[in-house]
Amino acid sequence: MSTVTTKKAKSSGKGKMYNRGAWKYAIPAFIPLLLLSVVPLSQAIWTAFTDNVAGFHVKVKFIGLENFHRLLGDKLFWASFKIGIIWAVSVTLLALVLGFGLALLLNQKLRFLGLMRVLSLVPWAMPPVIVAIMWNLLLRPTSGPIQGILEFLHIPGAKTDWLGDFNTAFPTVILIGAWVAMPIITVSILAAIQGIPMDMIEAATIDGANAWQRFRFITVPAVRAITTALVALNIIWNFSSFGLVFVLTAGGPGGKTFVPALFAYNEAFKYGNFGYAASMGVVMALAILLMLGVYLKASKREDTQR
Template identity: 50%
Template sequence: MSLTSPKPKPKASGNRGTPPPRTPAQRKAALGLDRGGWFLLLPALIPILILSVGPLLYGVSLAFTDSQSGRTNPTEFVGLTNFADLGHDSLFWDSFRIGLVWAFCVTALQLLLALGLALLLNQNLRFRWLARTLALVPWAMPEVVVGIMWRLVYHQDAGILNATLKDLGFINENVDWLGSLSMALPAVIVVGIWAGMPQTTVVLLAGLQNVPGELREAAALDGAGIWRRFTAVTWPAIKPVIVAITALNFIWNFNSFGLVYVLTQGGPGGETRLPMLFAYEEAFKYGQFGYAAAMGLAMIAVIAVFLTLFLRKRLKEEAA
């Protein structure tokens, strides 16, 4: 009986699974599809370029000029002069400090209160649909309407807040909430939290609904309490959502304008003059367009640096 050696198995090719190269006709067809896709995007891209990118580039260019209102002389390029003046402008840095206090306080308190409200609305409660609808009311109201409403609430003589506090015995005299140097900024922060909390609640509620209920049930069967289930199961699952909405809220809050303008117009004594209000006054009250554009560009740079550091830290934590 002769023994025959088994046939060697063919070696697997390194290009196994690689699609064959496309023919010139196929490449031409794909290129035509790509061009067709860009053509379909044009109706959406053109308004963005005209209404967003164009004004942004024009504002950046103004930051390097001495553009002013009512001047008969042509606008001239001044380089970094506006930014050098910003470095010595104590009023701008005061407004920047106020803006940071406003943005940090409103963003942090919005997150805490919205997280609690989202956890509550995620429970199987009666009339949950009605509570979710009512939670969106502040979000549906324009900033001007919110500002006027809260000005009436804070009114020194006819406001419901002073009347309620006096009836409860907490105060003896009416408080000028929006006209006091010590109370104006906290009062405005409360309005900012109330107005912006619904959008944070909606985002967090969507994140909570994506957390598998089986994980919480398994943790409960293992004897974990409410706090342990939240820290071990719920928080890690919604942490990416929290990072995203916190970064967006900080940008929106730092760039706030309409709400604070209606409430206090930056007063009293500049105690609520946010950076955007300061830039608005420089541009449209004093006519310093180039200087105001430099302010806006400086704020964009600072916020970009802050968000880069914040997101990098969070991404490192996620990777670890």
């Protein structure tokens, strides 16, 4: 086993392999993944090329790209697709801004810090299904407490049905999405900020850097890598999920919050068009991969330019 001959490229992490038997360790994880991830996922992708519909004893046949061809002309789907992209990007950016702000606050010496730390984790600790139900109840017209408070404070537009109104439904759902996404972002960015060596900040201060400059040239570069990863993950998670939207608005009002994951879900489980729904899934997966590719490439380029 110890046939080590070269010492090159050890810092890069790739290159010479000192543990030649390591591939065997992937097997236990590989088998369940193969049976319950690779196989079902491949089947789902295959379904996209068939005319599979719900029902017993229906013969499934391969129809090539017909589903995709039909999808191309499906205006409703593309409207939903656009909503999905706006949803994923807005939730991610809003949560990033709010989470970054909170992380900066948590890094100060302030009162109530302990309370803030615990509260910053609440949305994460709460089961998502409860989060959705809770916000639904909070925002209910007439009986919900939020309307009551806004009315009490005489804020104009207090009587708005936040989740039912054409103009407010989508922004409201995005805000709740950001509420859910905030904790992971806050905690990760806070950890990155606290990982900055103290001497670096002291040195910068002695050199006359003001608070803004320290933020711009020390804090921002320190959180860059984790921010890139957080943005990528949140876009993936939000674009392909619909649980929150499903409970809050079920896609309404008037399709204003009809995200594509919900669209595909309805197509499959409401109308039984499994094949057609699967083709939507494939298109969505490709779209995400494309978006991520562009985004990661751009942030890598920015990294090397620095």
